[in-house]
Amino acid sequence: MAVEPTPRRRRLGAELKRRREDLGWTVEEAARQLGYKSAGTVSKIEKGTQGVTIQQLPHFFEVYGITDASLREMLRELVRRGGEHDWWQRYEGVVDDPLGDYLSQVELASGLFVWNSLTLHGLVQTRAYARAVTEASRVWKTAEDINRFVELRMEHQEAMAGRTPPLKFWAVLPEELLLREVGGPAVMREQIQHLITLANDDPNTTLQVLPRTSGAHAGMDGSFIHLTFPAGPDVIVIESMRASLHINHPDSAELYRTTGSLLKSEARTPKESVQILASIAKELA
CATH class of the missing domain: 1.10.260.40 (lambda repressor-like DNA-binding domains)
Structure with a gap:
């Protein structure tokens, strides 16, 4: 059929x-x-x-x-649930196939590790930060598209926050990313404070900061997302402006898993990372 x-x-x-x-x-x-x-x-x-x-x-x-x-x-x-219409299908024209595939993968995942040197992951963005990133993108051309994509991002956060069992989220954040004043100092300070709140109050969120003084590190080959599942192989997602690559070959997944482990060991501990975030927020005040 x-x-x-x-x-x-x-x-x-x-x-x-x-x-x-x-x-x-x-x-x-x-x-x-x-x-x-x-x-x-x-x-x-x-x-x-x-x-x-x-x-x-x-x-x-x-x-x-x-x-x-x-x-x-x-x-x-x-x-x-194969034939169900997902909540993001209401955003027709904003969600293409690669994004829809990714949202479905995250919905099924038990854990998500993120390394991104360019922007914070959507699940930890404030609305103002998400809007600033979206407005700067060359992908969205109209105000309506921008508004709908920001709403999509906020709804995704809400859906994942209420999920049972919860998603285990872990990100290593390069310090230079946190110093980039996306949306201006006020927006970035609010974003940093949000990260501090997540790190302190959400037991399912782990954040580590990789200092600028670390020099060359394991993540210099590029950004990636590592998804783990209750069963089945891990999936590595590599995103670009108009496409995303999903890799589940065991050897390739193991390479990215090792890279993630190295980044975790090179970054500051979660407790030390909160102190770095607090220092950045203070400078932005």
Whole structure:
């Protein structure tokens, strides 16, 4: 049955494809093992353009040897909610496929690590900082688009703040990023104070500052987001102006995981980082 290739269906397809490849099967072999007449059926399921019912899943579990209980439940949830309209679909024209895919990934993730030398991650931005960043972007051309994207960012924060179980958020922040007066001193001071509040009061948020004096460091090859999940492989997201790359190959994910660990060890401790943030806020006062 042909269906809309929603982000959840694509995630389901990616998980089934990963399992097929782990078994060393071609799509033709998988089709034969599953009892499909055409390899095209397997290909469509992996691309998210053909649906899988909750009743069919046990057959996939048996044929693909999927025994992990947490992975089974995640796949069931992807099937149950595969056709749901996500809240961000109200922002048509602002949310493109890469952003929609990312928002779906974050919704499913248990942990998120961020290294970005250019801007703070959207989940920790104040409204004023988000607006300043959005207005400076060359992507959005009209005031309406800017307003809608800022509202999208704020709604995403609200949705994630109320999520159960909560998302574990960890970011290493280069000091030079914190010294960039995005929106002016008042906006940046409010933003720094917000980071201090999150670091002190939110047990699910960990912030570390990487001082300018650190010199060369592990993150100099570029920004990335590392998503971990209750089951299944990690996903690395690399964003650009008009596209985002999602990487789940184990070797590549391990490289970024190591980079993240090195950045954590090179940065100041969370307690020391709050002191640095407080000093920056004082200078901006």
